[in-house]
Amino acid sequence: MFCVPHITCKMQHQKKMIRCLLFISLLIHSTLGKISAVAPPSQKWLTLNGNQPLVIARGGFSGLFPESSSFANQMAQSLSLQGTALFCNLQLTKDGIGICLSDIRLDNSTNMALVHPKGQKTYDVNGKQVHGWFALDYTIDQLFNNASLTQGILSRPSLFDLQSPISTIEDVTGIKPAQFWLNVQYDSFYNQHKHSPTSFVEKAMRLMVINYLSSPEIGFLKSMNGKVNKAKTKLIFQVFTADEIEPTTNQKYGSLLQDLASIKSFASGILVPKEYIWPVKANKYLGDAPTSLVSDAHKQGLEVYASGFANDLLGSYNYSYDPTNEYLQFVDNSEFSVDGVLTDFSPTASEAIGCFANNKNVSKPVKGKALIITKNGASGIYPGCTDLAYQQAVDDGADIIDCSVQMSKDGVAFCSDTADLIGDTTAMTTFISRSLTVPEIQSKAGVFSFDLTWSEIQTLKPQIASVYQDFQRNPAYKNAGKFTTLPEFLELAKAKAVSGVLINIQNAAYLASKKGLDIVGAVNTALSNATFDKQSTQQVLIQSDDTSVLSKFKNVPTYKRVLLIEEKIGDAPKQLVEEIKKYADAVAITRSSIIQINDFFTTAMTNVVAEFQKANISVYVYVLRNEYITLAFDYFSDPIMEIATFVDGVGVDGIITEYPGTASKYIRSPCTNTDKPQYNILPAQAGSLLSLVPPEVQPPAAAPLPPLEASDVVDPPLPPVAKDTAAATPDPATPTVAPSSAPANVTSVCLSLVSIVVLALFMGY
Numbered sequence: 001m002f003c004v005p006h007i008t009c010k011m012q013h014q015k016k017m018i019r020c021l022l023f024i025s026l027l028i029h030s031t032l033g034k035i036s037a038v039a040p041p042s043q044k045w046l047t048l049n050g051n052q053p054l055v056i057a058r059g060g061f062s063g064l065f066p067e068s069s070s071f072a073n074q075m076a077q078s079l080s081l082q083g084t085a086l087f088c089n090l091q092l093t094k095d096g097i098g099i100c101l102s103d104i105r106l107d108n109s110t111n112m113a114l115v116h117p118k119g120q121k122t123y124d125v126n127g128k129q130v131h132g133w134f135a136l137d138y139t140i141d142q143l144f145n146n147a148s149l150t151q152g153i154l155s156r157p158s159l160f161d162l163q164s165p166i167s168t169i170e171d172v173t174g175i176k177p178a179q180f181w182l183n184v185q186y187d188s189f190y191n192q193h194k195h196s197p198t199s200f201v202e203k204a205m206r207l208m209v210i211n212y213l214s215s216p217e218i219g220f221l222k223s224m225n226g227k228v229n230k231a232k233t234k235l236i237f238q239v240f241t242a243d244e245i246e247p248t249t250n251q252k253y254g255s256l257l258q259d260l261a262s263i264k265s266f267a268s269g270i271l272v273p274k275e276y277i278w279p280v281k282a283n284k285y286l287g288d289a290p291t292s293l294v295s296d297a298h299k300q301g302l303e304v305y306a307s308g309f310a311n312d313l314l315g316s317y318n319y320s321y322d323p324t325n326e327y328l329q330f331v332d333n334s335e336f337s338v339d340g341v342l343t344d345f346s347p348t349a350s351e352a353i354g355c356f357a358n359n360k361n362v363s364k365p366v367k368g369k370a371l372i373i374t375k376n377g378a379s380g381i382y383p384g385c386t387d388l389a390y391q392q393a394v395d396d397g398a399d400i401i402d403c404s405v406q407m408s409k410d411g412v413a414f415c416s417d418t419a420d421l422i423g424d425t426t427a428m429t430t431f432i433s434r435s436l437t438v439p440e441i442q443s444k445a446g447v448f449s450f451d452l453t454w455s456e457i458q459t460l461k462p463q464i465a466s467v468y469q470d471f472q473r474n475p476a477y478k479n480a481g482k483f484t485t486l487p488e489f490l491e492l493a494k495a496k497a498v499s500g501v502l503i504n505i506q507n508a509a510y511l512a513s514k515k516g517l518d519i520v521g522a523v524n525t526a527l528s529n530a531t532f533d534k535q536s537t538q539q540v541l542i543q544s545d546d547t548s549v550l551s552k553f554k555n556v557p558t559y560k561r562v563l564l565i566e567e568k569i570g571d572a573p574k575q576l577v578e579e580i581k582k583y584a585d586a587v588a589i590t591r592s593s594i595i596q597i598n599d600f601f602t603t604a605m606t607n608v609v610a611e612f613q614k615a616n617i618s619v620y621v622y623v624l625r626n627e628y629i630t631l632a633f634d635y636f637s638d639p640i641m642e643i644a645t646f647v648d649g650v651g652v653d654g655i656i657t658e659y660p661g662t663a664s665k666y667i668r669s670p671c672t673n674t675d676k677p678q679y680n681i682l683p684a685q686a687g688s689l690l691s692l693v694p695p696e697v698q699p700p701a702a703a704p705l706p707p708l709e710a711s712d713v714v715d716p717p718l719p720p721v722a723k724d725t726a727a728a729t730p731d732p733a734t735p736t737v738a739p740s741s742a743p744a745n746v747t748s749v750c751l752s753l754v755s756i757v758v759l760a761l762f763m764g765y
């Protein structure tokens, strides 16, 4: 008997399936009218046959749902390019039924270890002793009745665990995928245990179409050679890392790959880990050039499929945490395109291939649907606010570059994220003795620009930011670039003919009353000296969290004033919006004031954007970053999805980002600017992914965000600039003087172990 009907089990899971389909239809309806048949790809690709590279979904959309679950397969099918192949890694049960699971151990991706604690076995799998629970020891009925799929990768959501039974290969082909890819990873193992994958596949091919049949075992591929219809089924040789041993020949995969001509005798293509094509060096950078593998294989008439793609793997620094960059490196370089990519995130591969590849020569709109405003320039790539970060931002398609103005003690206005220089410069090591606590500015101690002269600041180096320790940015440029004064920033903006500048002004009242520094005056002077007040070709945005600062710029009508609202708000009451209108033409608000997130799932969308826009106040959302750790699961670990959601789903007027290149890629893509895109990048619907999770395992609801309050909006008038502040701020010790003469609270800055180590290194030097 080949096929066992599992009616009861299916019924139990039908409710869940309905939720899944509902989710998909929610997504699709959100862009109703945009959905269209895929236009025949007219582009020319450097694949072997010139066709568009294939997207292969490993266990469906396994980046989000348990691998090979019905959720995962349905979602991959609905959210990927037409023609996408669903990939199933075959395992055989005791009674010879074929199921899809990538690991030979059930405990990697099911709850079998809990259900049957005594079921652990040890088997010799191609010469290695493997401990665990094996499909081989259970009948399909035992598995269906007891086992549920779980997420095998810990960085991915576990809320979908225990919702789907194991899938048989008929369950996968039953949803009618455009193409089906079956991988037979353990032919000799199953043969040793009296199962024959060869005869299983032969029988299966009578009942279903298998478009691709792959295996890492040459013996299996050779035995299938006379048995498959080559016009229907391609045989693909799966290659593992260079040092692993191929079971049939006992040779290393690395050396087998030296002889592509003999591979051609039993396979029409190879499936290789992506590092064979673009090796990643120990420092996590790519080299300058790819290997010749794809070109060599194509010369032999062999197709090349690359494996190992996932948005939530920390790949090479060259990709700047934008997973679409990685696909493009494989399908859109000047030398070749691989013939397909095996991925856990098929929607991301689809958008890269369908929307971003092969369009270097397509004319792109100058003005997109939303403004791209930088946060400290392209600070994802270079240290923020440096000349290099600004140049990169302009080259990457930013509309507006930004300068958060800080003042040195001697009155030089320059660009830096915050007045505290510890985060974005090397001040921590050089000026530790000058650190202070200034409660008006921040609660923790810092080294503040207004306590250092400009020449002291220039002895520092800029330092690249990072969101978390594991997510370092571009170490090759860790301290690259020069600090930029406000006049230099404005000169650069003019020279590069960028569409506009945003000048952010913080701490004006403190600087005026306590430090005798006139930041508002400095900005006004710099702007008018650079003639920004007498032109309207380049937009000037003045941003502040202080309405009194914004009032000071009212006299230049071409300046657009932006109120920065740092509080997370759930609502913007009408009378406050009217009040804000007196001071500002736009607001900059946080991501969570627009889309609320609980436990990495979006839960709801607020009305805040609509409330401001109704009053003709533009809304900019901040701050967007590429690192997947900053993204809700609803965005598929893909920064493009978050941008699509804010730009096309919510309709904000601008996005404030540390990676303007990623925003420009989406906003200027042909898919975003046509009615008939090759691939539809569907914005997330707040709350719809979480609606797939049964109520009993949903995270507890978070408290609603408070509404905007009057105290968030109206500030007291700016105090006059103090004349003589010398008495208030005695000249602090120079950095070379021993710390004993430093202020008493110096040590509070040394809280973290890292900083102590850094300090020790510096002192020892």
Ligand SMILES: *[C@@H]1O[C@H](CO)[C@@H](O)[C@H](O)[C@H]1NC(C)=O
Residues within 6 Å of the ligand: 103, 107, 108, 109, 152, 153, 154
């Ligand atoms: C399952 O296998 C994958 C790939 O080998 C591994 O990354 C993951 O940690 C494993 N998970 C469990 C729960 O064993």
Ligand SMILES: *[C@@H]1O[C@H](CO)[C@@H](O)[C@H](O)[C@H]1NC(C)=O
Residues within 6 Å of the ligand: 115, 116, 141, 142, 143, 145, 146
């Ligand atoms: C699983 O389900 C079957 C019924 O099909 C039952 O007989 C068996 O005891 C259960 N447990 C295990 C570990 O298979």
Ligand SMILES: *[C@@H]1O[C@H](CO)[C@@H](O)[C@H](O)[C@H]1NC(C)=O
Residues within 6 Å of the ligand: 285, 286, 287, 288, 289, 318, 476
């Ligand atoms: C990757 O980045 C490094 C460092 O910037 C550079 O030298 C190298 O050429 C880059 N490789 C590619 C393929 O872009």
Ligand SMILES: *[C@@H]1O[C@H](CO)[C@@H](O)[C@H](O)[C@H]1NC(C)=O
Residues within 6 Å of the ligand: 360, 361
């Ligand atoms: C893009 O245009 C340039 C110049 O017109 C041409 O040389 C190049 O081949 C084109 N590239 C593609 C991918 O069409």
Ligand SMILES: *[C@@H]1O[C@H](CO)[C@@H](O)[C@H](O)[C@H]1NC(C)=O
Residues within 6 Å of the ligand: 487, 525, 526, 529, 530
């Ligand atoms: C005014 O701009 C010129 C260049 O256009 C520059 O040389 C000069 O230093 C600027 N003056 C001030 C006060 O910023």
Ligand SMILES: *[C@@H]1O[C@H](CO)[C@@H](O)[C@H](O)[C@H]1NC(C)=O
Residues within 6 Å of the ligand: 615, 616
């Ligand atoms: C909205 O603002 C624009 C200019 O910023 C102006 O032309 C338009 O009349 C305003 N509309 C309303 C309803 O205030």
Ligand SMILES: *[C@@H]1O[C@H](CO)[C@@H](O)[C@H](O)[C@H]1NC(C)=O
Residues within 6 Å of the ligand: 744, 745
């Ligand atoms: C040091 O910090 C503590 C707590 O923050 C404060 O109470 C104390 O006055 C500070 N001492 C000086 C000399 O600033």
